[in-house]
Amino acid sequence: MTICIQKQDFDAGYEIKRLCAKNTNIGGVCSFIGLVRETQSGSSVKAMTLEHYAGMTEKQLVKIEEEALDRWPLEESLIIHRYGRMVPSEQIVLVVTASAHRKAAFESCEFLIDWLKTKAPFWKNEETPKGKEWVQARASDDMAADRWQK
Amino acid sequence: MKILYFAHFREKTNIAEETIDLPNDVTNVETLIDWLVERNDSFADAFVDREHVRVAVNQEHVEFDMPVKVDDEIAFFPPMTGG
Numbered sequence: 001m002t003i004c005i006q007k008q009d010f011d012a013g014y015e016i017k018r019l020c021a022k023n024t025n026i027g028g029v030c031s032f033i034g035l036v037r038e039t040q041s042g043s044s045v046k047a048m049t050l051e052h053y054a055g056m057t058e059k060q061l062v063k064i065e066e067e068a069l070d071r072w073p074l075e076e077s078l079i080i081h082r083y084g085r086m087v088p089s090e091q092i093v094l095v096v097t098a099s100a101h102r103k104a105a106f107e108s109c110e111f112l113i114d115w116l117k118t119k120a121p122f123w124k125n126e127e128t129p130k131g132k133e134w135v136q137a138r139a140s141d142d143m144a145a146d147r148w149q150k
Numbered sequence: 151m152k153i154l155y156f157a158h159f160r161e162k163t164n165i166a167e168e169t170i171d172l173p174n175d176v177t178n179v180e181t182l183i184d185w186l187v188e189r190n191d192s193f194a195d196a197f198v199d200r201e202h203v204r205v206a207v208n209q210e211h212v213e214f215d216m217p218v219k220v221d222d223e224i225a226f227f228p229p230m231t232g233g
Contacts, residue, residue: 050232059209117231120230123156123157124231
């Protein structure tokens with residue numbers, strides 16, 4: 001179980017290989033990568049700056065990862081979340097889950113990204129032709145997170 | 151008491167972090183916000199829409215009725231938009 005909050009980019013292929021090399025019981029790996037999208041609500045995004053609450057971010061991600069471990073038989077997991085300024089196409093977040101069988105890997109990967117979006121203290125500020133704007137939380141993200149409530 | 155402001159709370163108040171003496175009538179998050187908005191228009195503006203104010207006490211997400219103490223770290227921020 002690993003959490004990384006970092007400014008620099010990541011290499012998903014390298015990270016997945018490294019994670020799998022640690023554990024020979026892994027039979028399936030699932031990954032999700034979130035990218036900076038150029039079009040947001042009709043306007044074009046030149047860049048995005050991600051701010052976070054250092055200290056609380058790590059605690060929240062550990063909690064979310066522990067919750068995933070409680071629910072699924074995971075062998076390994078990894079969350080890398082970047083902060084700072086990024087331009088369209090840049091990678092923001094990587095979630096990797098690995099288990100003996102695919103179902104747990106698929107489900108827990110989706111769970112982690114859904115919960116992370118609404119429970120980890122990150123905020124996006126977009127640079128658009130109209131100026132800089134804080135991204136508003138979406139009701140659809142809350143709904144995606146809520147469907148995992150027990 | 152240490153107070154941190156993130157995202158538009160930092161921009162509107164122009165403060166990222168401050169340390170204050172706990173005012174007598176502040177007992178929980180709600181009364182702390184009541185006290186902050188009395189300071190000036192920037193604070194009043196930052197906290198105008200309380201439904202969209204999120205708060206953490208000692209890095210744990212809490213509700214407005216959470217008691218606050220002199221050595222707490224309080225953080226104000228909008229709903230999260232990571233991922």
